[in-house]
Amino acid sequence: MGRFLLSRLVDGIVAIWGVVTIVFVVSRLLGDPAILLLPVGATEEQLQQLRAGLGLDQPIWEQYLTFLGGVVRGDFGNSFQFMRPALSVVLERMPATMALAESALLVGVVLGAVAGSMAALFRGTIVEGVVMLLALLGQATPVFWLGLLLILLFAVDLGLLPTGGYEGPASLILPALTLGTFTTASIARLLRSGMLDVMKDDHVRTARAKGLLPGTVFLWHVARNSLIPVVTMVGILAGELLGGSVVTETVFSWPGVGRLIVQAMEAKDFPVVQAGVMVIATIFVVINLFVDLLYGLLDPRIRARR
Amino acid sequence: MALLAIEDLSVGFAREGRFARVIPGLTYGVEAGETLGIVGESGSGKSVHALALLGLLPQPPGRILGGRAVFDGHDLLAMSEARLRDLRGGRIGMIFQDPMTALNPVLTIGRQIAEPLMRHKAMSMRQALDRAADLLALVGIRDGARRLSQYPHEFSGGMRQRVMIAIAISCEPALLIADEPTTALDVTVQGQILDLMAELRDRLRMTMVWITHDMGVVAGIADTIQVMYAGRIMERGPVDAVFANPRSAYTYGLLQSLPHGSRPPGGRLMQIPGCPPDMFAPPPGDPFAPRNPFATPRCHVEAPPLRPVPDSVPGHMVAAWYDLPRLLA
């Protein structure tokens, strides 16, 4: 187990290093940041000065090492917009993003688990049909459109909830629902098919042969065994969730990292973009590390193989 | 009085719009204290009828078409699912063929043995686990207390089957149905499990229905043998009488295919040629007739009833239109 943990940790670090490299390469594709930074009509001398200041006159690999060193120290340079370290600008927005992503995940897991279980328990009935239809629609509905529809319905027409912003729990409801829908739908579908498979397994027949109550059979011998693929799915969905948060935050004017990145892009504030992308990629890697650990907890066979 | 009396049990399966009566109407009884060995090639409806008794038949595709199965004075097929649940794992235990898949891979062995105890004996988890450790010792697994916290993958096939046995006998059932409990195991382990079951049966005074496709296994454990084919009883009677004096061509064939041991003198080692009938299009007469070299013309059009064998011990019954000993002579 210890060795396994270590090797997953190394994998994670390599992945993050890869992301750093991608970010560096992309940032060099931008062309000369010095030209972008200075007002139009700056002199050649001013340009040279700025390039030297940014280290752009160094060979490319040296720039890369400098960049890498900066990332390790958490130094992405100063935000062009805010004139403060980019990382701290990003980290200030983290609580909002985490609140949104966590609520969305909660919505997704709880609703998805309930819906998927219902569909499996009531297979062949209208319940299964309705759940599966909704799940198909949920997977096909793009987040930003869903967000707009919910605003239209609950904020504009019914006036029940705010259209956006970040004031109190009420303003969290619509964004969380919006972002959580895809997760809900995916988990519901996966859990249903997983449970239907498990229900056919021999060990469920054994459980019934023991005379166990239906609730016990379902919880301990069906649901418990269907969790593993769901956990994998949560790891994958975390990516969709973090990516989706960019759009959702924009739709709902939610002051999180996603919206910050989009705004920074429009303002060509690259240090903030880089810091934001790095932070989100790191969260994603950490989540998947947890998912791997969770596997071992859920499945003793996997634990043994490690 | 019979502990279990099955009357005219009839079970079918629907598949792709067609329907097969896999068990066309089965009648037999098991006396208290008796061990009944049910033998037959795979596909002859042995498992299906046992699952149907306990309400474990997957429905759909399966369907119980009729009949009664009176256990201890009550019809299992007519009682509510809740009452049947009280019997399952309590007064009726069941063991399945494949120990590799019959246990839940993600729960500890301890929990899996404790479950029926908590359900039927109103034990707490603590008490049930203590009892589970004793049960492991009873089925010959040493170091039970430690092994309770292990998972099925940490046990060998034979060990897992011992765990299954521990689960099945945990509530000291009056009736134990064992569906090919040794088929999936290798030969040496088979013998050990067989001995263990015989010992437990005697110690707990259980009535037992032992399902197998191996005549040799039946000889070792059963009092009565019942040979089944295509959902019907071909022959039935005390083990000694049937082995010494088989009256159905099918029984005769099964005995011939035994590699060693109790075989009528002069028999050669053989396999019964052909394969069981397609239950979606069953032959009109005796289902075994197409494979039976002794079949008479009547066999092909009319299924014979199960009748006592006139010149044998009481309880020896056969379904045949011909007289096998005369044909063999």
Added chain:
Amino acid sequence: MREVWRALTRRSGWLGLLGATLLVVLVLLAIFGPWLDLPDPTRTNLRARMVAPTLSWFSLGAHPLGTDQLGRDILSRIIAGSRVTLMVAGAAVLLGGVLGTLLGLISGYFGGWVDRILMRLVDIQLALPLMLLALMVVAALGPSLRNLVGVLALVSWVRYARIVRGQVLAVREREFVQSARAIGASHPRIILRHILPNVLTPALVVATLELARVIVLEAGLSFLGLGIQPPDPSWGRMLADGRTYISSAWWIITFPGLALMLTVLAVNLLGDWLRDFFDPRLAVR
């Protein structure tokens, strides 16, 4: 063919059939849109701004789905948008598919360090949410149609590479490959003649699943203003523009989104069915 038909008409198959039908209708609309007698999707008419849908039981009316804030006909714009969307997504999926399949073939066939490096690359890219990667690259290169296709292809190659590699590993040791090798066939010949045919089916399944993903991603980028640029109509952009008028003209955001959802639904249904039909093991999404 008969087998395909049987599978399509089975209970689980009619959903796939529905998806395929929807998709065919969409593609036909996209192709023959310009020949339909509809208003010019880019012609503004400030006197007919934000006209509510005129669709009724008996007639289409002048603007069946209404007009937008500049008085452009929404139905024409949706149909014109489907052309752009389907072209961009189709090109991206094709490009990503060819690239991913090729790299997957190489990775699986040669194994060793090539394989290790390529699969590491896959892992790394998967550690970056698609949306962010696409955002960064588009922001860097500028939002042109060509860049958009490139980015979307870049974003989707990994899934092909993974599945194809796995399939190659399964096929590589089979007899026909071994015997081809024994005769002394060259590597490219073995890969193209003997292995490629065996990986096309899974690649096709991935392509359908990717198509849905890429369509949504494109719409998302356009929504953020980084995808398809005006005056080309695009569903994502229409949604972004309509946002401002959400309280006065619900139709501006409703219909383009509906079109987007139906398209994705159609592709998903078809993809699910293809996956179940060809290989249920690909179910890892």
